[in-house]
Amino acid sequence: MKVDHISQVPAQEMDMPGAEKVKIQWLVGERDNPPNFYMRRFEVEAGGCSPKHSHDYEHEVYVLDGEGLVWSENGEKSLGPGSVVLVRPGEEHQFRNTGEGPLCFLCMVPKDAK
Amino acid sequence: MKVDHISQVPAQEMDMPGAEKVKIQWLVGERDNPPNFYMRRFEVEAGGCSPKHSHDYEHEVYVLDGEGLVWSENGEKSLGPGSVVLVRPGEEHQFRNTGEGPLCFLCMVPKDAK
16 A cells, blocks of 8 residues: 655656646656556646647546636536546547636546556 | 536445445446546545455545545554555555544546446
């Protein structure tokens, strides 16, 4: 069993093209060698966004704090604490902070995601 | 893409033997047919606990609110908002609420968990 706390996990700047003011923490990552999937925590500063992109694996997202939206080809939907998003493989998507404070969310991905 | 909110997801009493005052919400569940894993939200009332048990699949847990502990054969560890727990397959474990208010956490499991 591993027990950790977000205050102990280093945050890295997300350097993917299109990412603006996004930090990522790998709460359960490669170093833990979990059987099936990883848990990451994102913090998007006011005015920031994740890249508009798609990939062949899913996201399962839970919004912890802040205000934002998720964009897809079908439109935009508002997000706040307690919002849940399932992005299916192949769906183009983008998360944007629309609030004054940070937008924080968990994003789980399968292990075979890069 | 599915966008939902915890306020829209029904909570069920956890009826597993040993569970006390535990409610579960399937935020991403069988109805969504996700590719790899499910997302559940647990709410444990003051004085409540999950069963002391083990199984052949992992838990990935993120504590949202409240105070509690996780028990394993190696002892107990305190939990609070922002705590992260990886329970590996086969590890006996139990979550207990040690606070005055509800203990709320997310718990992700692979799809082949029952």
